[in-house]
Amino acid sequence: MSKFQTTNDFKEITYGRRSVKEYDPEVKISKEEMTAIIEGATRAPSSVNMQPWRFIVIESKEGKEKLAPLAKFNQTQVLTSSAVVAVFVDMENASYMDEIFSKSVEHGYLPQETKDMAMSTYKPYYDTISAADLRDVNFVDAGLVSMQLMLVARAHGYDTNAIGGYEKAKIAEAFDLDKDRYQPIMLISIGKGTKKGYPSYRLPVETVATWK
Template sequence: MSNTTATQTQSPSYKEVALGRRSVRVYDPSFKISREELTELFQEALRAPSTANGQPWRFLVIDSQPVKEKLLPIANNQQQIVDASAVIAVLGDMESYKLLETVFSRSVELGYMPEATKETLLPNYTKLFSSLPAEQMKKVLYIDGGLVSMQLMLSAKARGYDTVPMGGFDGAKLVEAFGISERYVPIMLIAIGKAAKEGHPTARLTADEVVNWNEFTL
């Protein structure tokens, strides 16, 4: 009988993922993440919370080298654009309320929501979001887009990948170059791949310096 034991890969703890995540800007250009695995990563990220469960996030994944080259000048010629396995453009849907029927109906079918609740909430939320001023709706999109982006980056780290969120790009040029309609608001770009150089650690304020209890005294 062989005494050899199979080596098992242990998933990192949440603490290891949260403390180990770094913003990586130097990537191994030969490392590729398959679309299948990226899709699985998105399935995890899409569990992020959103306003009224509206899930207003939309994504453009750029994994073709010629298309990354097209994106490069739009993102201020940051090298990670072309060296990362993929770049994810996170967009917010100004008309995401049009899919509330789908979301709520699916919740009813799965037994997560009574039909009566759907019949009450759907018209109320549809009226609310369809009548919001554009700037107020954009605030909702930025908040929800930030939530899903953070979850995506943590999911990536848990799988052994590296990421960096990028605000340094021209949103107007992005929508023009990729034919994105005015319905969608660019929120951020996220480069994802394998680090060729680890992201450097950064100093952080302590909890005592930023947290108040019951009254704001800072």
């Protein structure tokens, strides 16, 4: 458990989470604590453990001023939050495959023969997968890490808001990324809310789930 964590009550984390759009601009999150939040988020699962997610933590005045015009109707979250985490996927994430499996062997998580089998199976797959199929796989993984980031932030006592309404075609280059390699997923504002988020109606389980 992180020393910063304020609760590990799973029901409080999940049922107490709200989308909060106005924050106390005086509240800052240290780099140490933000690192802990992102580290917790990256425990999310990913296809073949390829971890395609990449983050830009936008917390400086200059960074927020650059982001705000791209955020359309979500500028309040950008300008008042402690930080906005821009979530991307790296379309060249398979270049880390050898490192991921090698370190897993080094730390005792996998035997060498499992690494060898995985590399011989998955490297050819990633070498030949279409851009569209890779995008689909990576976007699912990025959704998992994004939700986990919001839950970890909640456990640290912070509020969040997932933002999809922004200039996705412009954000990578605005923050000096290769727009073809790094594709945007969402923005996540994080901070201490000044107004509580309101509950929202959820469809009953009987509507969204079927037993066979």
